[in-house]
């Protein structure tokens with residue numbers, strides 16, 4: 322049975338690109354965050370004029386950093402183009418004057434010949450310089466993209482983890498990554514704008530020289546289209562900004578629908594109609610926005626063309642009148658005619674260039690704002706305290722923590738102390754705050770109130786990168802990097818020594834996994850790449866554990882659910898290894914497998930973000946509280962044999 326097309330949730334029904342044979346999923350309309358409704362969405366002509374130089378300045382600075390010599394060469398080529406244009410027009414008048422004079426034809430041609438040769442040479446030079454400009458700009462563009470993208474990545478990898486939980490930052494990040502990718506467009510557009518402006522200025526100079534009234538006439542022919550272009554660019558930008566969240570949603574829906582990670586559930590849960598419905602809903606919203614931009618652009622273009630057309634007719638009529646009444650020489654009128662035609666052609670480039678410059682310029686401003694905002698969020702202490710190389714005590718004191726935008730605290734007034742050589746186990750129900758507490762102790766999040774210290778050093782006053790170099794962490798949701806098994810273990814620590822990698826793999830039970838791979842450590846662990854192999858969930862967990870163990874000299878080891886996917890023998894081996902690793906370092910172990918907590922030096926129980934129990938396994942059983950209840954429940958599940 323085919324269902325009738327579902328009505329769009331938020332617009333009047335009309336013909337669509339998509340046939341709605343599947344249900345349309347209701348999709349929340351996320352709006353851009355309050356900060357994004359800034360003055361960029363409220364631009365007046367004055368603001369545009371004020372802003373264009375600044376927007377261009379961002380791109381010019383980037384271009385200068387990327388390829389200063391190419392920038393200088395481009396400027397030189399632009400000036401040559403303008404000079405050649407002026408020479409060509411001037412030579413045209415010189416050629417037309419004898420040609421339009423009375424006398425014998427061979428003599429008139431002979432007199433005009435040098436000027437005609439100059440006109441031809443100027444035209445050839447113009448083409449050559451234009452080709453050189455294209456080649457030079459092509460050298461600058463990719464380098465500018467590279468720098469813009471590298472800065473974006475650097476900022477995104479430096480910002481505190483909490484930024485990723487903030488939708489405002491995510492919106493900004495999306496706009497900035499898009500701008501960085503397209504930064505070369507701004508360079509190309511700026512080049513064509515400056516080239517066209519200089520050449521039109523040269524033509525205007527020649528016209529003003531021929532007769533002062535020709536200059537305002539030229540401007541009359543040129544300005545309306547420029548005005549229309551900037552208005553269209555502004556409409557497109559505003560629509561883009563308003564649909565930013567929807568575009569993010571669209572990417573996310575496409576990714577969820579087609580990614581390998583979701584492919585199994587898409588099939589097993591027969592998700593196709595639901596997923597396509599979600600896609601259609603968001604695509605329809607974007608389609609509407611794009612159509613609206615198209616209508617606005619067409620309107621502006623039509624009005625601009627109409628006014629420009631009328632103005633051009635007026636210019637030609639004025640030229641005829643000036644020539645007919647003897648106010649200018651016929652040769653000057655001919656040159657003016659050619660200059661207006663040339664300027665109209667240049668104007669097409671200028672219009673396109675202004676359009677792109679303004680639009681991409683606004684995105685570059687987003688990129689710039691993202692870097693500035695991210696730098697503010699990332700601000701390091703002015704004089705960072707050194708991180709203790711081998712902390713004796715790691716302590717959270719009266720720590721409360723709210724995730725961004727969350728009213729309920731994930732942790733409330735938590736105080737905990739863990740010493741070097743100790744294994745601290747954190748247990749508790751799902752969502753009780755275990756992972757959050759571990760992340761705070763590792764400096765991955767900063768407490769909303771309270772302090773975390775390593776020895777006497779408040780870690781919020783240290784350089785976090787220095788801190789994390791002293792951390793080995795096996796997170797609950799570890800990344801499956803699409804690189805070789807070797808890189809998955811050494812992960813950013815250089816090529817690694819073979820013995821160290823093998824020892825970490827053995828300790829994590831990953832040695833047997835490596836033995837089963839066709840190229841051993843050199844096998845790529847992404848089946849989507851040629852020669853790549855995937856692993857089972859437990860095998861992946863062993864590799865991720867080896868990754869944490871490989872950082873053998875880190876004084877803090879955090880294992881968050883390290884054995885959730887492991888078979889019992891591997892599990893026992895990993896816990897034995899964690900126990901052994903505790904010698905000379907601090908170990909924090911988060912687990913629901915209470916069997917492993919028996920050997921921990923101390924256990925804390927979290928409930929709703931607060932510590933409710935603390936002690937050794939035996940002490941907590943004797944207390945007969947939450948821990949004892951959890952222990953008994955698990956013992957019952959495993960028939961009391963083993964937990």
Ligand SMILES: Nc1ncnc2c1ncn2[C@@H]1O[C@H](COP(=O)(O)OP(=O)(O)OP(=O)(O)O)[C@@H](O)[C@H]1O
Pocket residue numbers: 486724725727731749750751752753754755756757758797
């Ligand atoms: N990035 C986040 N943004 C907002 N809230 C979050 C975020 N991560 C976790 N929370 C919330 O914080 C609380 C504590 O989460 P946490 O991950 O620390 O729990 P947990 O005890 O480790 O749970 P589990 O046993 O399920 O792993 C939960 O209520 C959770 O919903």
